[in-house]
Amino acid sequence: MLSTIGLHGRYLNRTTLFGLDLHRPWTLLVLTGCGVALLLAASRADLVAAADAERRRIERDLHDGTQQRLVSLAMNLGITRASTTGLPDSAREAIENAHDEAKQALSELRDFVRGLHPAVLDDLGLDAALSGVTARCPVPVRLRTDLPQRLPDQIEQVAYFVVSEALTNAVKHAEASTVEADVRQVPSFSGRGRLRVVVRDDGRGGARPDRGSGLRGLAQRVASVDGTLHLDSPLGGPTTIRVELPCEL
Numbered sequence: 385m386l387s388t389i390g391l392h393g394r395y396l397n398r399t400t401l402f403g404l405d406l407h408r409p410w411t412l413l414v415l416t417g418c419g420v421a422l423l424l425a426a427s428r429a430d431l432v433a434a435a436d437a438e439r440r441r442i443e444r445d446l447h448d449g450t451q452q453r454l455v456s457l458a459m460n461l462g463i464t465r466a467s468t469t470g471l472p473d474s475a476r477e478a479i480e481n482a483h484d485e486a487k488q489a490l491s492e493l494r495d496f497v498r499g500l501h502p503a504v505l506d507d508l509g510l511d512a513a514l515s516g517v518t519a520r521c522p523v524p525v526r527l528r529t530d531l532p533q534r535l536p537d538q539i540e541q542v543a544y545f546v547v548s549e550a551l552t553n554a555v556k557h558a559e560a561s562t563v564e565a566d567v568r569q570v571p572s573f574s575g576r577g578r579l580r581v582v583v584r585d586d587g588r589g590g591a592r593p594d595r596g597s598g599l600r601g602l603a604q605r606v607a608s609v610d611g612t613l614h615l616d617s618p619l620g621g622p623t624t625i626r627v628e629l630p631c632e633l
């Protein structure tokens with residue numbers, strides 16, 4: 385953000401910029417407008433980066449604290465369950481229920497933590513993280529990727545969340561029998577390159593961003609990195625989410 389202000393200030397000392405006469409009031413208006421747009425874009429990106437850092441902290445705290453406690457609670461209950469002899473049926477049942485509940489809580493916590501920030505993204509990159517999320521999906525997913533190189537962290541995260549949310553929605557709402565996900569780097573006219581993410585389910589369609597927070601959240605994430613999101617979901621299906629994210633090739 386500071387560099388933007390610096391650039392803006394430096395250029396305003398000149399009398400012309402890109403052929404524009406800086407002494408004319410409308411020129412300053414145009415430049416001020418550009419500056420504000422750049423500042424807004426930068427502060428949006430800062431906000432998303434701060435939110436991502438906070439998510440990582442919560443993930444670490446949960447992983448190192450609550451999750452470890454639950455693991456030992458479930459193990460202790462398992463040991464107690466296996467060694468109960470001579471207890472009344474009601475007491476044995478209570479221990480068995482407590483053991484099952486502890487395992488369930490652990491599994492839910494693991495899913496939650498995984499959704500906060502997939503560690504595999506840091507370690508192995510988008511391709512491996514997508515293979516994991518599609519393999520866990522209860523609906524069969526045909527995943528195609530063409531990702532010759534690692535992309536900026538933020539772009540990988542946004543792409544991962546797009547695919548995760550689209551798959552979750554296909555399972556939760558679409559009654560789909562198959563999903564196709566295609567994630568690839570493509571060249572662009574500007575030469576900067578784009579990451580294209582297309583997820584299509586063969587379900588009943590009718591997705592409405594105003595009926596939940598998932599699709600709206602995705603649109604905000606995509607906009608925060610100056611990407612575009614198109615949702616096509618006529619009643620009767622299919623549903624297609626197409627996202628394009630800027631990235632250097």
Ligand SMILES: Nc1ncnc2c1ncn2[C@@H]1O[C@H](COP(=O)(O)OP(=O)(O)OP(=O)(O)O)[C@@H](O)[C@H]1O
Nearest residue numbers: 553554557558589590591592595596597598599623
């Ligand atoms: N693939 C889909 N097929 C059919 N309907 C969908 C699909 N995706 C979303 N919808 C509909 O659009 C609505 C909004 O989806 P959205 O993902 O924003 O919210 P949600 O899934 O209901 O809740 P969450 O905030 O947990 O994501 C859903 O409630 C559902 O009715």
Ligand SMILES: [Mg+2]
Nearest residue numbers: 553596598599
């Ligand atoms: Mg959703």
